[in-house]
Amino acid sequence: MPKGFPTSFQPAIALARAFVKQHAMTTLPWHTKLVLALLAFLPAFFLVSALGTKIGLWGWQIGLLALTMGGGVILLGITALAALVSLIIALRAKPRRNPVLAAAIVGLLVPGAIFVMFMAAGVKAGENPIHDISTDTGNPPAFSDETLAAREAAGANPLADYQTPLGEIEIYQQGIAPELAVKSHAQIITARKDRPAPLPLGGASKAQGVAAVAAAMSKMGLKDIRTDAEGGRVEGVDETFWFGFRDDVVARVGDQQIDFRSVSRVGQSDLGANTARIEELRKETEALLGSASR
Numbered sequence: 001m002p003k004g005f006p007t008s009f010q011p012a013i014a015l016a017r018a019f020v021k022q023h024a025m026t027t028l029p030w031h032t033k034l035v036l037a038l039l040a041f042l043p044a045f046f047l048v049s050a051l052g053t054k055i056g057l058w059g060w061q062i063g064l065l066a067l068t069m070g071g072g073v074i075l076l077g078i079t080a081l082a083a084l085v086s087l088i089i090a091l092r093a094k095p096r097r098n099p100v101l102a103a104a105i106v107g108l109l110v111p112g113a114i115f116v117m118f119m120a121a122g123v124k125a126g127e128n129p130i131h132d133i134s135t136d137t138g139n140p141p142a143f144s145d146e147t148l149a150a151r152e153a154a155g156a157n158p159l160a161d162y163q164t165p166l167g168e169i170e171i172y173q174q175g176i177a178p179e180l181a182v183k184s185h186a187q188i189i190t191a192r193k194d195r196p197a198p199l200p201l202g203g204a205s206k207a208q209g210v211a212a213v214a215a216a217m218s219k220m221g222l223k224d225i226r227t228d229a230e231g232g233r234v235e236g237v238d239e240t241f242w243f244g245f246r247d248d249v250v251a252r253v254g255d256q257q258i259d260f261r262s263v264s265r266v267g268q269s270d271l272g273a274n275t276a277r278i279e280e281l282r283k284e285t286e287a288l289l290g291s292a293s294r
Contacts (some may be wrong), residue, residue, distance in 0.1 A: 016256040031086040032100045035107040042110065045075060047242075054244030060266050062241060073118070129166070129180055130188055131264035135184035135198045135282075137162050140260040141252035144226065148236055149249060156265035160214045162186040168198040170267060183244060188249025191199040196278040198257040204289045206232055209253040216284035220277075222249060238262075238277060249281065258285065 029037075037263050046068060053063030087104035090096065134140035140162055145153075157171055157201075166172040166179030166188075180188075189195055201209050211232040222236030233254035237245050245266060252259045260281055262274035 006211055011149065019140075029086075029089070029100060031089055031214050032103045033193040035079070035083050035086050035103050038075075038082055039107060039110060042075065042079060042114075046072060050242035054242065060243060060245065069118070069175075073115075080111040102241065120229040121271060125251055125269035127271050128272045128275070129172075129176075130185055131157070131270040131274060132160055132185055132261075133189060133196065133234060133263075133265055133270070133278060134162070134163075134261040135196050136252075137189050141233070141250045141259050143248060143263075144233065144235060145227070146226065147248055147250070150224075150237075151265060154246070154265055156248075157263075157267075159263065160185055162189075178281070194273070194279075195277055196260065196277055196282065198259045199282050199286055199289075200257050201253075201289075202254070206253055206255060209258050209285075210234055212250040212285045213253065213258060213281070213289050216281055217249065219284055220280060247277065249277065251281070251285075258282075 019248040021037045049067035052058055052067075064111050067159065083104050083106075086107065087101070090100045090104055093100075123156050132140075143159070144254070148159075160169050160186040165184050166176055167180050173180070198287070210227055210229050210232060214225055217234065220238070220260050222238050225236040227234050234251045234253065236249045237246055238249060245264065247262055247264045247270070249260070251261075260278045262277045262281075264274060266268045280288060
């Protein structure tokens with residue numbers, strides 16, 4: 001889900017508060033009370049679905065797929081239907097009551113806005129079919145044994161070979177489009193218009209590159225940052241706020257350039273998050289290295 005998705009509920013919360021403050025609930029018709037109750041329940045439902053996943057009450061399949069994308073869509077439909085019925089009743093009532101009309105309209109707009117966000121996420125998923133992105137598609141940076149062990153313990157997706165067609169990788173074998181099934185990670189990344197590029201070290205030393213990457217990761221809020229100065233490897237873990245999804249990030253600092261890799265632990269599509277993360281990490285690292293990297 002988008003990081004700021006709870007802001008979609010602000011109109012609903014504000015409206016509910018206004019009604020509580022300005023209108024006694026006993027003066028409102030039953031259909032308006034129902035719409036307000038559903039609007040108040042929406043944010044609680046989605047927040048519990050997300051945070052329950054983060055703290056480990058249930059797996060991401062339940063929190064994201066079953067609750068958010070499954071039950072959430074049903075709840076949005078019920079809210080929109082109740083608001084539509086309320087709007088029809090309010091329009092036919094004599095005299096018309098503006099607060100009742102406003103509640104019905106907001107009851108339609110809030111689910112509509114969230115539906116649009118879900119649709120936009122679906123489009124992004126289609127544009128970003130994989131969850132493993134690297135600046136070097138021929139020899140992507142390798143993770144340390146510690147990171148590999150952490151991924152295995154968390155039940156993460158196995159790391160894919162960049163030259164293997166998606167159709168031959170287990171997690172992509174169901175429901176994948178035929179035109180994608182024959183393409184490898186390397187081909188998909190190479191064809192991207194926003195393909196992330198390595199960062200030239202320029203006049204900076206390898207040690208300076210390692211230090212800059214580690215500092216950039218820390219600035220971005222990554223956790224569990226580990227450095228291997230001799231091997232030229234820096235690793236970190238990025239975690240989303242709401243669902244607590246974890247993505248593993250590694251940078252390989254060579255003599256001439258820095259290559260980056262970001263891999264999600266769960267799911268198929270990363271909705272473009274790994275590409276955006278690499279771009280941000282590259283920019284922050286370049287800024288810390290200063291003119292030496294140019």
